[in-house]
Amino acid sequence: AQTVTQSQPEMSVQEAETVTLSCTYDTSENNYYLFWYKQPPSRQMILVIRQEAYKQQNATENRFSVNFQKAAKSFSLKISDSQLGDTAMYFCAFTSLDSGTYKYIFGTGTRLKVLA
Amino acid sequence: DVKVTQSSRYLVKRTGEKVFLECVQDMDHENMFWYRQDPGLGLRLIYFSYDVKMKEKGDIPEGYSVSREKKERFSLILESASTNQTSMYLCASSPPGLREYNEQFFGPGTRLTVL
Numbered sequence: 058a059q060t061v062t063q064s065q066p067e068m069s070v071q072e073a074e075t076v077t078l079s080c081t082y083d084t085s086e087n088n089y090y091l092f093w094y095k096q097p098p099s100r101q102m103i104l105v106i107r108q109e110a111y112k113q114q115n116a117t118e119n120r121f122s123v124n125f126q127k128a129a130k131s132f133s134l135k136i137s138d139s140q141l142g143d144t145a146m147y148f149c150a151f152t153s154l155d156s157g158t159y160k161y162i163f164g165t166g167t168r169l170k171v172l173a
Numbered sequence: 174d175v176k177v178t179q180s181s182r183y184l185v186k187r188t189g190e191k192v193f194l195e196c197v198q199d200m201d202h203e204n205m206f207w208y209r210q211d212p213g214l215g216l217r218l219i220y221f222s223y224d225v226k227m228k229e230k231g232d233i234p235e236g237y238s239v240s241r242e243k244k245e246r247f248s249l250i251l252e253s254a255s256t257n258q259t260s261m262y263l264c265a266s267s268p269p270g271l272r273e274y275n276e277q278f279f280g281p282g283t284r285l286t287v288l
Contacts, residue, residue, distance in 0.1 A: 067215075090273050102279040110276070148215060152273040152283075158203065159229065159273065161206070163216040 059084045061151050065172035071172050075124045078134045078167045079123075080149030087111075089153035091125070091132045096146040096166075108132065137145070139171045176200070179264050179279035185286045192251040194283050195201055196264030199200035203269040205230075206277065207239060209263040254287045261285075 060083045070076035082091070093105040107124050108116045116125050120140075124133045136143055149164040179194035198205065204223050208216040208231075218231030220239040228239050236258060240248045247266075254274055261284050265277040 061215075063215075092276075094277075101281050104276045107274075116278065150216075155275055159221070159272075161218055161221075161277075162232075163208075165213055165215040172220075 058084070059151055059153065059155065059160055059162050061149055061162050061164040063147075063149055063167050065145075065167045066165070067168045067170070069170040069172055070136075072139055072141060074139055075135060075137045076139055076169065078147050078149075078169065079133070080132045080150050080164055081130065082130050082149075084130070084151065084153065086153045088156060089133060089151060091123075091134075091149040092152070093121070093123070093134045094148045094163075095143075097142075097144070098146065102148070107136065134171075139173060141171050143169065144171045145169060174267060177264060177266055177278050179280040179283050182266065182281060183284050183286075185288065186251075187288055190254050190287075191192050191288075192250075192285065194249040194251075194253050194264075194279055194285070196220075196247045196249070196261055196266075197245050198247075198266040200266065200268070200277070200278070202266035202278075204246075204267040204275070205241065206265040206267075207237075207247065207249045208263045208265065209233070210263055210282070214249075214261065219249065228271065236238050256287050259285060259287045 089110045091108045096102040120137045152161045179197045206221040207219040222228045223239040238250045264280040267275040267277045
């Protein structure tokens with residue numbers, strides 16, 4: 058069975074600094090997708106970044122980038138030049154079509170606080 | 174902008190009551206989802222639907238049912254609410270195509286308390 062693990066329940070970072078959130082997963086699938094979602098306090102969850110497992114190149118979206126290590130089954134999120142608006146809960150997620158059954162699995166989340 | 178709305182932000186019900194949580198999306202998305210979010214457990218998929226009147230069980234369907242009579246609306250039903258169903262419930266939708274690839278668009282959530 059697929060699992061997604063976020064080992065850092067809480068983190069903090071100074072404004073303008075860089076922070077890395079870790080995510081590991083376990084699967085026997087070859088074709089799958091990985092996501093980072095952001096849930097700001099009292100606001101709706103939104104997609105931050107997406108990675109396709111068959112792509113070697115790490116995805117980037119402005120200040121957000123991932124370090125995707127397929128062999129190690131690791132998918133960390135790097136936030137550069139952290140801003141106060143980055144304060145949120147961050148969820149790593151995995152999706153695949155496992156033997157014809159759709160799977161969408163979230164990690165337990167990392168609560169990030171950006172300090173002024 | 175995609176908009177996913179949920180009928181209530183906060184809801185308090187009694188044990189044994191039948192509870193309806195409504196979700197509406199305005200972007201003609203085929204796929205809709207219901208999750209529950211609990212501290213330390215992340216989000217867990219309850220049910221999803223990939224078309225009108227179609228539904229699939231997720232990881233934790235026990236104690237829940239769903240209804241999708243119209244494309245834009247996906248309802249979660251707690252037939253007989255219990256205290257262990259106290260949680261935050263999130264609805265999401267996603268466009269057609271490769272379901273595993275697509276971004277999900279989330280509603281604001283309904284915080285349900287069962288007394």
